[in-house]
Amino acid sequence: MLTRITKAVLCAGALTLAQPAAQAEEFTEADLKSWEEQFMTVVKRGEKLFHGGLESKNTVSCDQCHPNATNTHPETYPKFQQQLGKVAVLSEMINWCIENPLETEPLALDDPRMTALQAYITWERRGVELAPGKH
Amino acid sequence: MSIKRRDFLKTGGALLAAGSLPLSLVEVAFGKNSPQNFTFAFISDSHITHIKGNEFVRNWDMGLKRAIAEANLMTPRPDFTIYGGDIAQLGTPEEIDHGLELLGALRGDVRYVMGEHDYYLDLGDYWRKQLGPDYYSFDHKGVHFVVLNSIVTYDEWTHQDWDTPMARMKEMARLDNPNGSPFMVGPTQREWLRKDLEKVDKDTPLVVISHSPLQKIYKGWNFWTDDAEEVQALLKPFRKVTVLYGHVHQIQYNQIGNISFHAAMATAWPWPYPSTYSQEASYMPKLTVEMNRADPFFERDATGWQFINMHSGNVDVHYTLPDNTNRVVAFNEDKGHPEDTKYQAEAEQIPPQEHY
Amino acid sequence: MLQKLPTAGALSLALLCGPLPALGETPLGLPPVPIPADNPQTPAKIELGDRLFNDVRFSADGKVSCATCHDPSKAFTDNLPVSEGFKGLKGTRNAPTVINAAYMETQFWDGREPSLEAQSLQPPINPVEGGLENHDPILKTIRDDPQYVNAFREVFQVSPDEITMDHVAKAIASFERTQIAGDSPFDRYFFGGEEDAMTEAQIRGFQVFTGQGRCVSCHQVEQTQALFTDNRFHNIGVGFKNIKGRVAEIAEEFLKAKAEGADVDKTVLTDPDASELGRFAVSEDMTDIAAFKTPTLRNIELTAPYMHDGSQETLEDMVEFYNNGGRVNPDDPVSPFLSGGIRPLDLSEQQKEDLIAFMKALTSPSVAAATKSAANNAQ
Known part of the structure; x- marks a missing residue:
């Protein structure tokens, strides 16, 4: 999906220099709607995982400490995390929570469940200004 | 300062007092039935969680154990302990029994409050079987205490066609559930309260204890009681009223007319302030200086319990906060509301108290 | 990474002169x-x-x-x-x-x-x-x-x-203040970019240190420096069995003595019970009961035995102690005052060995040399 958007944007840029006629790669309102639906499906999946869907070994779930994904601060990553001893990205901190409070095996960083969790967490924080590194 | 006052200061808790108990120096004259000064402990929201067999979530067990161990260190002993509700996570007999077994280590009597996590599996049957009625009153040293069950909700929600009682419990256990239902005290208990208060002199200090706040802060997480105003109206004729509540897992305090409000920390885990949810508005009392944001590595950080100093009918809440700086929210006679004795002024506040 | 690596000359000079x-x-x-x-x-x-x-x-x-x-x-x-x-x-x-x-x-x-x-x-x-x-x-x-x-x-x-x-x-x-020592294999690996300064086992051990071992929250490592301490006080369970069931009376007695003028330094070093109160003896805050300062882990291989009371003889003992959630044996009682940072770790034997190997990568060459030459002289 991203590739297609990039391509569309790049082409649009290039085309302004050449001819304004060709629209072959432009995206439409229908595309936008469809992509948003795709995204929201993953958000919903993330919401389920966040609310007990990770089948954590000790039954603890993310929402117990983070109702509506509050205090997860996705807009502040990457940032220094003392618990990891380095500047970390959000998914690393999600794994820290899965391993520690949830006492469960961490997810691969490209696991679709990790993507879904991040989709939900950032969706609940939409509109908030980026603040990388903030504590 | 009266002689009596000094005596109290002197014996005001070898442990806690060691320099940290800033008791008000003002003695307020009450009528002939002057309330005495005393202390009690206030522990809440342990969320004991059964995993399987004999296994319970260690983190939550440790929170309750610590609160009990610390409360047992107090000298002089608190007169009694209030347990503010949510002893269990999913209301099962295993969880309630395990919680009560741990609380058995607490010295002195405990008065219990019903929380939604104790209630929505069997509508409080097992809890009441173990602990008795879920609303009642008692008098102690000139103060009238009332305990309410504030977490009941509308019958249409409670008695809808659930697959299992556990399905209902799990719906209500999710704090941010859009399919939840607002808490309330309800007409039966309000009528009982009206009658109960009829016998009480208007000069007698009242302490009302509920699980949810008897004020409206944020409906989305049930930091809310639907009939809060009706309950407040019943308390209005009294000269000095304090409402104590659990549920919110955070420091909150407020003053509405004659009523002071104080929330308890959870022994289990902290909750963010509703203001940090960027998609909805909430009504956090302006008076409240927020507790510190937690470092989740230290499982007890931003959890805690309360030691309450009752003096001249006023409530001073001493927040005992492991891995954190203790806080004291005391009633300020001059200003007529509770305030943090250290962090109330903006200049005194520290970075972790800034939530975003 | 921001640190400049000392030249070979500077390094050997440091070796000869002891700590900088x-x-x-x-x-x-x-x-x-x-x-x-x-x-x-x-x-x-x-x-x-x-x-x-x-x-x-x-x-x-x-x-x-x-x-x-x-x-x-x-x-x-x-x-x-x-x-x-x-x-x-x-x-x-x-x-x-x-x-x-x-x-x-x-x-x-x-x-x-x-x-x-x-x-x-x-x-x-x-x-x-x-x-x-x-x-x-x-x-x-x-x-x-x-x-x-x-x-x-x-x-x-x-x-x-x-x-x-x-x-x-x-x-x-x-x-x-002149007794300063860094430049350990870990420093050269992590800050100096020398990939072969640590062994494979030590590199795996560093993963345990920052991961499942839950070490780094208190023994801090940062992007540009590593003090291996947070300068805070934690109850990690050491000494609990010596005061189990008596915390209230010990605390009360200590506070009474302190209020009557007893000197903290003398009391905690001469009274084994009072010693176990840890930071509480100073702060009088319940959060500090039996809490002790996080020591640095630098040169830990050379500073045995370990813990405030020297109760853990070897690095192996110490790792076992943490793995058991702040207990010598896995069925020992747990202190209710235990820090919320301490809990059983469920490390494998391999992870324990790797963690110990990592700790041995924290030895500064200057300190190792001073220790070794003293040992040679003694022979």
Whole structure:
């Protein structure tokens, strides 16, 4: 999906220099709607995982400490995390929570469940200004 | 300062007092039935969680154990302990029994409050079987205490066609559930309260204890009681009223007319302030200086319990906060509301108290 | 990564000279040494401090100096469970290394002194350490020693009568601030970008250290430096079985004694029960019951035994202790006052071995050399 958007944007840029006629790669309102639906499906999946869907070994779930994904601060990553001893990205901190409070095996960083969790967490924080590194 | 006052200061808790108990120096004259000064402990929201067999979530067990161990260190002993509700996570007999077994280590009597996590599996049957009625009153040293069950909700929600009682419990256990239902005290208990208060002199200090706040802060997480105003109206004729509540897992305090409000920390885990949810508005009392944001590595950080100093009918809440700086929210006679004795002024506040 | 790697020449020089001298460069992996504004480092002051540090006359039996328990040939420890003072009297606490103590925000296991200066004043007059009644004999010895008189005049511009314990403390602290050691294999690997500075096992151990071992939250590593301490106090379960069931009475008795004027330094080193109260003895805050300061892990291979009471003999014992959630045996009772950071870790044997290998990557070559040459000389 991203590739297609990039391509569309790049082409649009290039085309302004050449001819304004060709629209072959432009995206439409229908595309936008469809992509948003795709995204929201993953958000919903993330919401389920966040609310007990990770089948954590000790039954603890993310929402117990983070109702509506509050205090997860996705807009502040990457940032220094003392618990990891380095500047970390959000998914690393999600794994820290899965391993520690949830006492469960961490997810691969490209696991679709990790993507879904991040989709939900950032969706609940939409509109908030980026603040990388903030504590 | 009266002689009596000094005596109290002197014996005001070898442990806690060691320099940290800033008791008000003002003695307020009450009528002939002057309330005495005393202390009690206030522990809440342990969320004991059964995993399987004999296994319970260690983190939550440790929170309750610590609160009990610390409360047992107090000298002089608190007169009694209030347990503010949510002893269990999913209301099962295993969880309630395990919680009560741990609380058995607490010295002195405990008065219990019903929380939604104790209630929505069997509508409080097992809890009441173990602990008795879920609303009642008692008098102690000139103060009238009332305990309410504030977490009941509308019958249409409670008695809808659930697959299992556990399905209902799990719906209500999710704090941010859009399919939840607002808490309330309800007409039966309000009528009982009206009658109960009829016998009480208007000069007698009242302490009302509920699980949810008897004020409206944020409906989305049930930091809310639907009939809060009706309950407040019943308390209005009294000269000095304090409402104590659990549920919110955070420091909150407020003053509405004659009523002071104080929330308890959870022994289990902290909750963010509703203001940090960027998609909805909430009504956090302006008076409240927020507790510190937690470092989740230290499982007890931003959890805690309360030691309450009752003096001249006023409530001073001493927040005992492991891995954190203790806080004291005391009633300020001059200003007529509770305030943090250290962090109330903006200049005194520290970075972790800034939530975003 | 931001740290410049010392050249081979500088490194070998450091090896020859022991820990870096006074005004030297900051070693790899460490921040600049904090120097108090009222006690600047000078070579003469450091030399004076070194002499004071090793002077056995500052004790009741004329046999105990700072170096008795903080022996430069033993990585500035005594390698004993708890230290032995004059007449062989034992205290209650394990001697922490002086190396890198300059970075500590408080001194002693319970942080009861705020600075190296203040710290140095206590041991000579502790009944189980130097054993002196007060500091007067120290000042007399100094004033009667022409070499000291000259040195104090040069360093502090004071006549013999004007020499005070404040001067003594400042000189000792200045010397201690030169005992700085980084440049360990870990530093070269993590900050110096030398991929082969650590072994495969040590690299895996670092993963355990920052991951499942839950070590790094307190023994801090940052992007540009690693103090391996958070300068805070935590109850990790050490000593709990000694005071189990008696915490209330011990705490109450201690507070009563303190309120009546008992000295904290003397009490905690002579009363084993009071010692177990840890930071609480200083702060009187329940959060600090049996909490002790996080020590640095630098040079830990050379500073056995471990913990505030020296109760863990080896790194293996210590890892086992943490793996059991702050207990020697997995079925020992858990203190209700245990820090929320401590819990069973469920490490595999491989992970434990790797973690120990990693800790051995924290040894500074300068400290290893000083220890080794002392061992050779002793043979």
